[in-house]
Amino acid sequence: MIEDPSQWLTVLIAVLGGAIRVGTPFLFVSLGECLTEKSGRINLGLEGNLIMGAMAGYGVAWITGSAWLGVLAAGATGVVLGFIHALLCQQARVNDIAVGIALMILGTGLAFFLGKPLIQPSAPHLPALHLGAWSDNPALRAALEINALFIVGVILAPAMAWFFRSSRWGLAIRTVGESDQAARAMGLNVNGVRMLATMAGGFLAGVGGAFLSLYYPGGWSEGLSSGQGLMAVALVIFARWDPMRCLYASLLFGGAGALGPSLQSVGVTWGYYLFNAAPYVLTLILMIAASSKKVRSGMPGTLAAR
């Protein structure tokens, strides 16, 4: 057990740093899912986008030597998967959940297949800001090493909230998500809007994947993702389809995920696997909490209606 009280501080700092590190992929996938769901479709395939993005991002970064080109490539694979999802879903009698699960399996399998040659090589990492350079506490320095993608995400969340509130495109997406009938009466192309929203959401999920391979945990391996893509769906519900709440919820999930490793770093080993399960337990608890009626407020009308 921990004897020295200062070690609690170390754990706390490590959890905070971990919240950012582990939370970043959650943030991107959940913002992507939020965007897609606002338009009235659920894309469960984002886990596939995530892994595809991780693989493609790593491969392109390794070949071109630029981590940022890797991020773009990862996003592009997400756009393609999003396009396939939207295209299949707009056929009559096709269910978006089923398509999502199929694409999740496809994305994962394809990434494992294409990624075989990428296990050995090492690609450049994404840069980070060393906000803790002033301190000589190594734990604090590590925790304050903020990756660049997280900063992009922190800017993206309020930008997306603004987009939904005040831009023509954002309002179009919300309208389509609230009611097919109303959207058609306004002359909006319902399938077209959903397709763009799913593709853009796919892009963000792909970028989240690039973070996994190009920053943390880094490298390409088949065990890279631990279901973040799926948990992000729960997270969006918890966040009540609000991008800012997606940000907070991602940090919460990230913090839960960082709990095990942080405790281990100060020598607490007894509950390692238990603590590692924290994000999954959290997902379950949130899902139960989210089944109450109040949380469902904010749910896009077309999703609520089924």
Added chain:
Amino acid sequence: MSNLALEAINVSKRFGELRALDRVSLKLAKGGIHALLGENGAGKSTLVKCIVGFYTPDEGEVLLGERQQTIANPRDAHDLGIGMVYQHFTLIPNMTVLENLVLARPHLPAVIDWKKERRAIGERMARMPFQLPLDASVNHLAAGEKQKLEIVKQLLLDVKVLILDEPTSVLTPDEADEVLGRIRDMTRESGLSVLIITHKFREVMTYADDVTVLRRGKHAGSARVSDVDVKGLAEMMVGSEFSQTALAREAVAEQPVKLDIAGLSVEDDSGMSAIHALSLKVKAGEIVGIAGVSGNGQRELVEVLAGQRPSAGGEIRVMGEVYAGRRRDLLRHGFHCLPEEPLRNASVARMSVAENLAFRRFDQAPFSVGGFLRRGAMAVAAARAIVDFKVRPPTPDTPIGDLSGGNVQRAILARELGERQGRPMNVLVVANPCFGLDFTAVAEIHGRIMAARNAGAAVLLVSEDLDEILELSDRIHVMSAGRLVYETTPQAAEPIVIGRHMAGHGGENHVH
């Protein structure tokens, strides 16, 4: 200069096998109100949807001030100054009034300056016939306010032609008079031209200048309203088959109580108390009418009785046995229920009419034998019910959501009131059964409800239409704020007194 605002010429539209519209023409004069009448499923909504480009007609054209126009989608219609209020609300429930008003504009700027919009709309709202709170969420508006919002939404777009598809179905007669009166003023003052669909002859006779009647997808006649009377219109609507049969209320001897509600308390969706300790007995061979303004607990009451909502206290007994609203209870006790908005509350829109008709008994012979569904048997039963209740189109495999509003109602009535293979009907609960129905259907359904009563069912009729309550009931209760506040009989009833109790002012004024 033509004095026509809009002209539709030989418009046809088919849905699969069904000819919903067959070469229909219509002339809308400038600055007037033109009523469009027709039975349920006559093609009224289809015609106006073709005019605004929601549907693409198979043939025919639309002229606007003598120029032919191609209206490919509702946005084109907006650009030409045509606005439409659909039969089913197209408001976005999770958005505010302001957001809904801004979103209705066909060409939004890429970025919306909400401060500016609020100011501009606030100013123009002051000159609108109806005032609405800009920041209220549409969820929280009452049906009448939503209808006003739909109309204001179109007026703010400076439409020259306004099309209203059954705008008064959801309104009380007073509200309908207010809305139609204001609209008529606008046609006189600003030259607005209005095409309005309604089932109510009173509204046609009072407010419209011209009328066009459709019958089964065909043009059945047009006239100046001053040249026709109600009987003439009714004949035009249904052709020579028109005959009005009066309801026969048979005398019944003193009967046992079949539905007994004691101290029932119910919560609404947000956990607030919607019904407080309500007690009510309905005897066999009796229709008890519950009058009241919607939103006073009627919906919750019907949902509890239908088994769609848990009760928070009290007891319901049917035939003397405790009733919990389970499928089993419904079948065993011969309990039948027609909730309001049957498309939403009592059917699955994407399943076929035959499947929807079989919901009550799909797991019993003859629909199900040895655990297997017998689709053939369902189709046969459905075909019979469809003929019996005159559901149109008469195809059992159409998804029920594609039927016109009135025909959904008939189909669900067929399920609840139709063939029961010898099982008795003990209790019948109906809520707003004639919402959106044409006059022949209303007469027919009233007849069926009365027949159920005469055959010994205990009938609970919940309706916002006071005339319907007065016509059908043996006893009347007024419901207000979750309580039954007043009881009377149709013979003793004074509409003014009932109205006062409906408005919740019964207690203070006891001057009769």
